[in-house]
Amino acid sequence: GAGVSQSPRYKVAKRGQDVALRCDPISGHVSLFWYQQALGQGPEFLTYFQNEAQLDKSGLPSDRFFAERPEGSVSTLKIQRTQQEDSAVYLCASSPRLAGDPYNEQFFGPGTRLTVL
Amino acid sequence: QQQVKQSPQSLIVQKGGISIINCAYENTAFDYFPWYQQFPGKGPALLIAIRPDVSEKKEGRFTISFNKSAKQFSLHIMDSQPGDSATYFCAASITGKLIFGQGTELSVKP
Numbered sequence: 001g002a003g004v005s006q007s008p009r010y011k012v013a014k015r016g017q018d019v020a021l022r023c024d025p026i027s028g029h030v031s032l033f034w035y036q037q038a039l040g041q042g043p044e045f046l047t048y049f050q051n052e053a054q055l056d057k058s059g060l061p062s063d064r065f066f067a068e069r070p071e072g073s074v075s076t077l078k079i080q081r082t083q084q085e086d087s088a089v090y091l092c093a094s095s096p097r098l099a100g101d102p103y104n105e106q107f108f109g110p111g112t113r114l115t116v117l
Numbered sequence: 118q119q120q121v122k123q124s125p126q127s128l129i130v131q132k133g134g135i136s137i138i139n140c141a142y143e144n145t146a147f148d149y150f151p152w153y154q155q156f157p158g159k160g161p162a163l164l165i166a167i168r169p170d171v172s173e174k175k176e177g178r179f180t181i182s183f184n185k186s187a188k189q190f191s192l193h194i195m196d197s198q199p200g201d202s203a204t205y206f207c208a209a210s211i212t213g214k215l216i217f218g219q220g221t222e223l224s225v226k227p
Contacts, residue, residue: 004160040220042220043161043215056212093160095213097213098213100212102211102213104210108161110158
């Protein structure tokens with residue numbers, strides 16, 4: 001079946017531009033997570049949703065980062081006034097379990113590689 | 118206290134050998150410990166996971182050993198194959214969100 005999809009796969013932005021990254025989770029999955037993966041590092045948690053509710057946004061690095069999931073399905077991560085340090089792969093994951101469930105198998109998408117020039 | 122420390126950073130193993138990757142954590146509130154495998158250009162894929170009330174879990178060639186008192190856990194890959202060459206991440210879950218280790222780049226030589 002279809003897995004988690006993300007678009008675009010690659011995005012090049014000039015410093016100061018706004019970008020929007022899209023995540024299509026596995027159909028029916030309740031929880032959706034965003035992670036940021038710098039080159040050569042492990043993914044770092046940004047935020048997560050349970051249905052349309054954003055339950056934890058403690059990992060968002062600044063107020064330039066904003067995420068939404070208005071209908072409890074597709075999610076968008078928006079970065080305003082991009083900076084060079086925002087360059088990374090942005091990963092989306094979804095899970096059929098509630099967001100706070102500890103045994104929460106998360107299925108990852110291929111990521112969006114953002115390069116800020 | 119939220120960190121998960123992973124070692125080694127890179128590992129070279131001969132085909133048929135055993136690959137061992139270690140992780141350590143401090144926060145006793147972590148309640149689930151998965152391992153992920155990541156190939157270049159792909160997202161991480163769940164390999165195997167363990168709960169803290171279990172000391173060992175085996176699935177095929179992959180085994181997790183978990184030492185709760187030492188706050189350490191490890192991944193063993195038996196009979197390593199060239200197709201296992203990838204980056205491996207340990208992780209720990211707290212309130213459902215994953216805290217990842219820094220990753221181990223495994224290369225299995227034929």
